[in-house]
Amino acid sequence: MEKVDENKEGIKGMVNPRRYGIERVAYLLMRLSGLGLLAYFVAHIYETSNILRGRVGWEEVISITQTTEGHVILAIVIGMCVFHTANGIRVMLGESGIGVGKPIRPDYPYPSPSQNARHKIAIYSSIILAALAMMYGLAVMFGE
């Protein structure tokens, strides 16, 4: 079979969040935060494994994280974690068919019930919550 170029938009299209609504932004943030958390998770497992090297080893590693960069990264992780969790709960509800509206006879101009205010509010709340958590985290870390 001849291979046809499908003119797929590729990662660029997947990533471009501007053309569509906030739901598409949430989709993108969910992916990025998931990947970010995975990266942190792996690093975290490595980090904690240093405890096996005794007090010296542990404090060596901890001291690397107790820097400004370390704190900023940790703050981002907190943000990602909060957003991913909050939005994750929204997505799980939605994907179970909860809160996506009921089928109706659509009337022009055809609003889409699944793209409803509840979800939009949940997305904005997740983002705000994540931002607050980040600020709180920064305050705690730099405060001491």
Next chain:
Amino acid sequence: MVESIECDLIICGSGLAGLRAVIEAAKKNLKIKIIVISKVQVMRSHSVSAEGGTAAVIFEDEGDTIESHIYDTIKGSDFLADQDVVERFCREMPNEIYQLERWGMPWSRRENGKIDQRWFAGYSFPRASYASDKVGFFEMQTLYDTCQKFDNIDFFNEWFATSIIHNRKRFMGITAIELSSGTFYEIKAKALIIATGGAGRIYSYSTYGYSSTPDGLDMAYRAGVALKDMEFVQFHPTGILPSGILITEAARGEGGYLLNNKGERFMKNYASSKMELAPRDIVCRSMITEINEGRGYKHETGVDCLKLDLRHIGDEKIKEKLGAIREISIKFSGINPAQEILDVRPVCHYMMGGIHTNIDGTTELEGVWAAGEVACNSVHGSNRLGANSTSECLVWGKITGTLAVDYIEKGVPSEPWPDFLVEAEEKRIYDGIFRGKGDVNPYEIKQELTDTMNEKAYVYRDEASLVEGLKKIRALKEQTWKHVDDKAKEYNTNFTNVMELDSMFRVIEIILIGAINRKETRGAHARTDFPKRDDTNFMHHTLAYYDPKEPIMKTCPVTVTNYKPVMRKY
């Protein structure tokens, strides 16, 4: 270079008629190989635009009768319908409603779950089953989706059929161009069902989509099959301005009023008992009379029009039963029908005429059937009633599908393939059109041609304007428009557009000659110089046979069973 394909049955055209036929054929014999060829993608055929309803008697318990459907249809046809055909049609139709229902058609229902029906013009009972106002769309979807059950159907999406190959006695195959690659094919087959639909794009102001051109009609005509009753072109009273998109008759069926510039429901002067629900020919004539006598409006484009008032129907009911026309009028004309009045005007809508067939949809060429709007089995005579056309497509889709399979199963002798005909066709379209020379823009010729039809062969006609129209189109034909600027092979719509234009010239000529010859007023053919129906001289069908110079005109009788022609009054 010609590529070759073989199959058992070709169905050319994938509107309601074509798809109904293919399901019947595929179901009847799972072994025969069927090809559905369509110049648009199969489910995009123009039938998707049918809006208002599909007529059938399903409430006999509430007082409707088949008999009444038969009489309404015959009276609506101004007694030109073949009455045996109408009888068969009305008897078969109820089953089609139920069959579609079983296949998933989302008919609009009554509270108790039964299929609902609504009023349509010219009937004496609310007899049109409907699915909101997207009947054709949902029917197409139901049929297309049902086709997906079968693996012996091959859809040839976007293939343009150009000619029928036969050996004078019997059908042998067709030639076609695959649009996506531009390759020219011969397709050998045992039987053919033509279902290429209407040709309303021969008028510039039309309810039809751009794909409704007469190339299917012309293909049959060139193969020597007669075209029948072509002078009867139906105009629909309510095309919205400025686009010409249809506002379905169901809008009046649900209670809409037609108003002149005095704010009167003027139909009371023309058809006092049926008012806006008189048959289309009568409403159109009344509208043009109103306009001619100065009681019309002027649309901002400068076109004369009248008004259609739906406001009293109410927003909720409009949304529920007329959702699509609500969308159309808001989007395309900026008017919400629940709040404002619409500008409407009679617009080309349907061809009563078509390929001459008998009651079975059989044509004069062995192995070829025709079904749907392209066929003229004379069920509509000189004026079709609304909602009877989608019905016709279903009934004759089923009949021809069955008959074609029977024919194939009986065995068709194989005979030498007439290569020379394929070569001749290749010459005609590639040397004559694709590589043609000229400096006249074919699209401008098409505009002039279709404008001429609007002017000269509209609702009212007379000898002088028809003759003038004929002269004008013959002059246009002589210009050097037969060339294709786009030289690419792939998806060359410039090429198909010019082929469509080429077919328009032949078919329009038949329409005009037929209209000139018919010196009477009957149904959709209203002559100001002969304002009366003339049953002594014109109670017959018009036939046109192909001749390279000019069509050969003949006639054939109308079948009358029980219903004597009487004065038509509503």
Next chain:
Amino acid sequence: MATILSTPKEKTTSVISPSKKVTLRVAKYNPKTDPKKKWVNYQIPYEKWTTVLDVLLEAKNHLDHSIGIRYSCRQASCGSCGMIINGKPRLACFTKITELDTTMVTVEPMKNFPIIRDLVVGFDRLFKTHKRIKPYIISEDSEITTKTTELLQTPKEVNNYIQFANCIKCGLCNSACPTMATDSLFIGPQALAQAYRYVADTRDKGKDDRLKIIDESHGIWRCHFAGSCSQVCPKGVDPAMGIQLLRGYLLGFRS
């Protein structure tokens, strides 16, 4: 690079009205013959009701016959004319110039479909996925005998699926979906919404069949509720809703 006005060598007789003009920018590309896509500009007059399809046809009819474009009904019911207009997937016949609020109209073929030529894309994949989800009533009594009548269905029951039955198979949703942008095997919002349309129909008994078909590695789970499909759908189908409701069955929240 933008080339300006390739006018065919013909005498022209049509008068172009001196009203407002729009610049139409068309992505022309024939993968069989052209090395790459090129942009061609046309100046077209328009009125308040003019649609993008109207200006495209005006360009095709009078300025450049070779524009490749698919269209038919011009009333948003056939689903032929999906394309990317000013960056978003839309129907050309259902987008008025005036509502775009700019005098520069850029049209490109739909993304995530192979280009046949210019604005015309191949639909083979959409047709195949549509067929795959068994888009028809599955039931023993789907063929009538002489005396069958209808199966009853209340208006309410019809409303449970009618919105999904509005799909015109235009493919805009598949063009907008982020998963489609990279996944060549994803069933896609169009077909998934149709799977729900039939599952939600009281006459149908094919739910388990269909759930099995869509429950595979490139099936329904590759939708992440991004919602873009519903945002571009011109007919209010709301595929995103259909997909999530369908997934409700698979997760055991609905039965």
Next chain:
Amino acid sequence: MRESVIMKIHYGTALAAVALVAVHVLFRLTQGFVDSLTYESVIANYRFLPYAGMLEIILILLSIHGFNGLRVILLELKQGRSYEKAVSYGCIAAMIAIIAYGSRTIFMTNMGMV
């Protein structure tokens, strides 16, 4: 495995993790962020069996969830039989590796092997 089963696990692990991660993080916060990271307090935490058990569960849940998430993303990025096989097995391997590696830390500290 049917995709729906995998995704049910994905959601299930996420849900369970919500609660447990909250506890994990709260532990850090109630003890005072910096203090909680001192060697002694960390060791003490690990020695406390219920907490160590919880850490183990979080480790397993998030590894499954995270690497399945990665698998999903990679699956959507590119298609092809061998590629998809590689992704699936790769993710399972990574998952097992990270669980093993993390468990080693937990077990050894819990058993007092440092």
